[in-house]
Structure formats: structure tokens, C-alpha cells
Amino acid sequence: MELPRVLEQLWGIEGPARPGPKPTFQLSDIGAAAVELADAGGLAAVSMSKVAAALGFTTMSLYRYVDSKDDLYTVMLEYAFGDAPALPGDTWRERIVAWSEAFRDALRAHPWILQVPITDPPLSPRQLSWLEAGLLAFHDTPLGATEKLSAMLLLNVYVRGVFQMTVHQFTETPEESAAATQRYTDRLRLLATEDRFPAIAGGLRQPEDFDVDFDADGFADGLETVLDGIQARIDKKQR
């Protein structure tokens, strides 16, 4: 059972002492530098050479630490997410709400996370610890392991999906963001005419309805829908 090098490093699995010079950096240095670049300029601002330059390194030296750009992404995600949050609350609903809000906050702090191409299922420590925390939140429900996992998948994609629609609020100035929303609504009004798309046009008719921007309330309301679905599954199980 051999693990990719980046996973061994992230998990702190050390091989025996080796000859040769001591490494100058740690993965955490690289992760911090890359995250800083991404926070400032989006994921596109992260390249092997830019990260290396930020560390006072040459490009190729980075490959002594990560085997590929994908591995760099793995490291970045690991350091962008903090440790899994504590989930206080007496009911699974309270705990899961806390989990979802913590996840949303992590995305707010590092909006580029949504741009990281997803290749493999999660195996790094913090990714798993977030999953673990979520699964534990269901401990007093009758859900089976697969059902809990399925619920976590649903929560994960819900938070990501909603955040995707509001991400411009965190990457642009308020003026730009408002202008983008206005432009989108205008275009929608122009193209989604009453005869071709009555449902969309109908939604656009009420000024305050059809709010394409989800604010905090929109997040909470949609989350309630998801939680109600999970509740229904719990009820079925208990019946």
C-alpha cells in the first residue's frame, strides 16, 4: 500500500532518516504562500513559478516538494480549511447548521476553492476531519453509514452550489457586484420573454421576487429545505 508522496507528507508519515541535505521548506510554507497568492488574485494567480518566486525559490525546486500542480492544489486545500469546527447543539439539526455555516465561512475566506478542479475523492487529513465532524453530528439519528454519507454529500454540494451564485460578492467590490446583478437581470429580461419562457419571465415580473442573489436568509432558507429532506428520511427510518 503505497501512498502518493503528498499524502504521506500531509499525514506526517515519515520514512527513515535519509542522507542528503535537509529540505529548506516544509509543505506548510508552500501551502501558505500559494493560499496567499490565491486569496489575492484567484486560483489563476497560482502557478508553480509564482509560488516558487514568493518563497525565494526557483520554479523547479518546488517539484522537490510536490509532484505536480494537482498536488499543490491538495496542499492548498489542506491549509485553506482550518481544522474541522466544533459542532455544539443538542440536536443534529443545530449541529449540521453549524457545520454548513462553517463550511460557507471557509469558502468566503477563500473563494478560489470553488475553482479547484476536483479530481480524486478526499483523503487529506482536514478534508476527512470535516467529513468526520459531519458524520458525527448524525450520531443520535437512526441513519446508516451510507445514509449519513449521502446526507453529507448533499450538504456539501448545497453549500458549494449556493456559494457559487454569491461568490462575486466576495471577489468584487460592492459596486461591481451590484452592476453585475443588474446587468444579468436586464439581460434575462431581454431574452426570457413572456411567450418563450413564461415561468422565468413571470418570476422577473415581481421586482423583489426571483432574487438571483442569495443573501444570508436565502442560504438559511434553502438549508432548511435540505434539512427537512434529511428529517423525512429519518422519520421513515423510525417508523
Next chain:
Amino acid sequence: MELPRVLEQLWGIEGPARPGPKPTFQLSDIGAAAVELADAGGLAAVSMSKVAAALGFTTMSLYRYVDSKDDLYTVMLEYAFGDAPALPGDTWRERIVAWSEAFRDALRAHPWILQVPITDPPLSPRQLSWLEAGLLAFHDTPLGATEKLSAMLLLNVYVRGVFQMTVHQFTETPEESAAATQRYTDRLRLLATEDRFPAIAGGLRQPEDFDVDFDADGFADGLETVLDGIQARIDKKQR
């Protein structure tokens, strides 16, 4: 109100007749060629030069038709999705199940869709027609326009999220896919030990439980959860 050129073209908004040579291609030719490349080799196989070469064109000529790579993606999505599906059924649940399965089938046919970076909210004809079809499926519910939109967002991200987990089944051979699943389970077993991650480890203990691969049943079961949540919202509204 000026529209990006690619949208004008996709919507068939023609300007006045213009001097100069007739264009050799149509956007549909470019879309078809790019989709073919992506179907065969994933989104990474799509580059401006490869698409141009597939059409017997030079690279730069493509820029006479699309202003940027992002626009090419827009065109690709437009031609990868067929027209919005007919949604038979007497209840909103039946219709929405049909919508979700049609969406999943579209992703199956073109798994690279998940790799397309999402920049702007949808404005192209077929994207809107899929949204319209979904909104119409709720016509006999008491949901408001924003609630319907929120429900469609939820369905959209659910289907995408579940498909993400099973996408390797459609991009790899069955042997590769099985090997990948086995490798992932092994690694998870190695790293998620009983003391650190009891919930994950507990799920791994039951052999058939914790099925990381969602098959057709997994898709339907999770969808039921989502629909139950929407149902709960409808019930609240009617009460």
C-alpha cells in the same frame, strides 16, 4: 443593452446585412467539433488550435467566431445539452424526477461538462430552457418564484454533485474504475483509523455499507431526500 457577441449569435439575433466575405462556418460547426474533442479526451483536449485544426482552420480564424475560450465553452455547453426534455407526469415529483434524470443523462453523455469552469450565470437559450422546464414542473405548487428558483438550484447542484462521485464510471474502463474504488477504500481504511475518525472507520467496517459509489439506486434515494425537503416546504406553505 448590448449583448456579448456569442449570445447574440446563439439567440439568432442578426444585425443588418454587412459587406465583406460570407463566413465559412457557423457556431454550430464549432460547437460540434469542440464537443467531439471533449467527448473523446475530456475538456483538456479542447484548445483553440485543436478545434481549429479539426475544422481545417487556422487557430486565429476561430477568433472570428468566438471572442475567447470562455465563449467557446458557452457554445459547447449549448450544443452538448439537447433541448429541454418533455416532463410528463401528473405530479410535480414525477416531473422533477424526469428533469433530474434527463440532466444526469446529459452529464453521462458529456462528462466534461463538470470540468467547465462556471463564470457567469446562464443566459444561453438551452440553459434557460432547462431552467424554464424545471420551473414549469412546479406550476401546480404554491411555491413562489424565488422558491421555485431555489428548488431548481438545489436539484442542479444535487445532480452535479452525485454525478461527480460517479464520473469515473463513464470516463474509465470498468476495470480501471473498480481498481480506483478499491484503491480509495484501501487508503481510507489505512488513514481513517478507529481512534482518529471513528465515524468514517465505523462506516468502513460494514463491507457493503458506506458505498462510496452511487449507482442508480443511490441517485434515486438521494433525490428522494431532496424532493422530501421541497415537499416539506410546500406543506409549510399550504398550512
Next chain:
DNA sequence: GCACACTGTGTGCGCCATACGCAGACCATA
């Protein structure tokens, strides 16, 4: 003390998106 694995580096390859300028094709108008 010594072999050798490992570190950081320089060079360079092939690919990418795309800016720019040019020659010729074609339509609207005179």
C-alpha cells in the same frame, strides 16, 4: 572517510491563449 541518495538549480521543450497587421473578398451605394 566514503559512497550515495537527496537537494536545489539551469536549460529547454511543447503547449497554450491571444494581440496585431495584412491581403483579399464581398456588399451597399453611387
Next chain:
DNA sequence: TATGGTCTGCGTATGGCGCACACAGTGTGC
């Protein structure tokens, strides 16, 4: 029918990217 202006398609070029590879120096375990 002549002509002006504009659009098409193309060639060239630029700056960036990820990464392969060979090399020199370094420090550990034997």
C-alpha cells in the same frame, strides 16, 4: 457598373504555463 469600406481568414509573434532532465553540491549512515 464602379468603388469604398468593412469584414474574413491567415501568418507571425509574445508571454506564459507545466514539467522533463541533467548536473553540482550536501550531509547522513555505514
